[in-house]
Amino acid sequence: MQHSINSVIGYVIRATDGDLGKVDEFYFDDETWAVRYVVVETGTWLSGRKVLISPVAFGKPELESRTISANLTCAQVRSSPDIDTERPIHRQHEAELNEHYHWPWRGGYGGVFGTTPLPLSVDEVFVQQEASASERQDDPHLRSTRQVTGYHIHATDGEIGHVEDFIVDDEKWVVCFLVVDTGNWLPGKKVLLSPQWIQRVAWIDSSVYFDLTKESVRNSPELDPSKGVDRDYEACLCDHYGRPIVRH
Numbered sequence: 001m002q003h004s005i006n007s008v009i010g011y012v013i014r015a016t017d018g019d020l021g022k023v024d025e026f027y028f029d030d031e032t033w034a035v036r037y038v039v040v041e042t043g044t045w046l047s048g049r050k051v052l053i054s055p056v057a058f059g060k061p062e063l064e065s066r067t068i069s070a071n072l073t074c075a076q077v078r079s080s081p082d083i084d085t086e087r088p089i090h091r092q093h094e095a096e097l098n099e100h101y102h103w104p105w106r107g108g109y110g111g112v113f114g115t116t117p118l119p120l121s122v123d124e125v126f127v128q129q130e131a132s133a134s135e136r137q138d139d140p141h142l143r144s145t146r147q148v149t150g151y152h153i154h155a156t157d158g159e160i161g162h163v164e165d166f167i168v169d170d171e172k173w174v175v176c177f178l179v180v181d182t183g184n185w186l187p188g189k190k191v192l193l194s195p196q197w198i199q200r201v202a203w204i205d206s207s208v209y210f211d212l213t214k215e216s217v218r219n220s221p222e223l224d225p226s227k228g229v230d231r232d233y234e235a236c237l238c239d240h241y242g243r244p245i246v247r248h
Helices: 074-078 091-101 122-131 214-218 231-241
Strands: 002-004 012-015 018-029 035-041 050-053 058-062 067-070 142-144 152-155 158-169 175-181 190-193 198-202 207-210
Touching (some): 012 074, 018 074, 158 190, 158 214
Antiparallel strands (some): 035 050, 152 158
């Protein structure tokens, strides 16, 4: 099933022995668009600490109760590496999380969907950082959905709107579509565009460029938020743009 990121914010993450906290933010890999981490606001039980949880630990989101079960214990999360989620997440932080939870790696370092082994241990990351102190130590492919919200969206012949939301698949936890608010250009219309149709991303300019024309976007099937995204809508959308069905 597919969900908008904004609709999942505030869901309760439920461990095997209690509630961990609420979904606050998502981090995704900008090569594979796989969700790498969910930022969880733990509230009072960990003095407001925010923790990173990989979706490999998640079960299916439960819409009625607005909860997501996680195959973790509260003790595991309490003893997890304390990472300041307000600052860039370093590769060493990710290696520490991997060694603590024994999670498989999701995306990056080769750019494939699904899970691949984490390439570096904590010690190997530390050695690399010592050998090249001037090189950036944060993960250059890790992006926040909160940060990317608002990015300018460009067709081949001009700007068409901005990123308002993201649609994710709850089985593979991959960003399937960007929800684009077309603003003053097409008042009130929201459209979906697949990351697979991106021509390039200018991260420094907060701009995403698609290999599509403004006219094709203007005539695209409109998103009805009340109905959500189903396979029929996806097929209609891909047929309109003459693109293969998006594989998640």
